[in-house]
Amino acid sequence: MEYDEARKVYKIRNKDAPFCPNCGQLLSGYDTRARHVVDSSGQILWFRLRRLKCPGCEKLHLELPDFMAPKKHYEARVIQDVLSGKIDSCPADNSTIRRWRKK
Template sequence: MPCPCCGELDYKVIGSRIRKGRIETGERNLYSIRRLRCQPCWKIHHELPDLLIPYKRYEAFVIEGCIEGFEPLVLEVDELTTARWISWFSKLVEYWIQIIISLLVQRQLESTLVTVLSDRSLSVLERIGCLTGDAPDWLARLVQPVVNHHFWLHTRFACLS
């Protein structure tokens, strides 16, 4: 994939870092995430697998299940966490859809799909289904282009006084 900052394909692996992801049973999986430096612009990127969402501790399919209304099998996930996931999703989903619409328009792809995604009479999950399909892992497929094009909004700010 080309660098989202300069568009070049010249990366150099400069190391890796460990990322944890929890699954339905509460077990932690460890993933080695490669750190890549774009040689022309010197920006550092992390190769995040589809099953992880930036800044989330649980894997995408667990969060996806909560958003769809399934009860998690994890004993450690309390109702406040699932409520935060649903609130997080509902606040950002329109932004993600608009980013994907703009990427489709930019690439001049599927004008009918852009029309369907813009139709607000459909529910959010129906619009996402038109975009990513009805198969599992739709959340990962929705998040991936937003992250890869550096449009991800994060809320991890350090407050300095």
């Protein structure tokens, strides 16, 4: 993980060769996108994530690190701890926590 001080964003890149989860072909770089994550203290952290394209099925895949949950803005650990009952308070609103528990 590399931090860009000027833009205040972390750049993340996997060291392993990325393969398509659908067809198994080697993915190639396409572009990047910004994504933010709210940690357990409520601090918002910005990340620059790679989007990769499959030459076989032509689908785009976002390279997500383990601490990010797909389609969620909170750290995966925060969501997991709230759902398992390990923590009582988190930076999320009560309505957001209710939606997490509904699924």
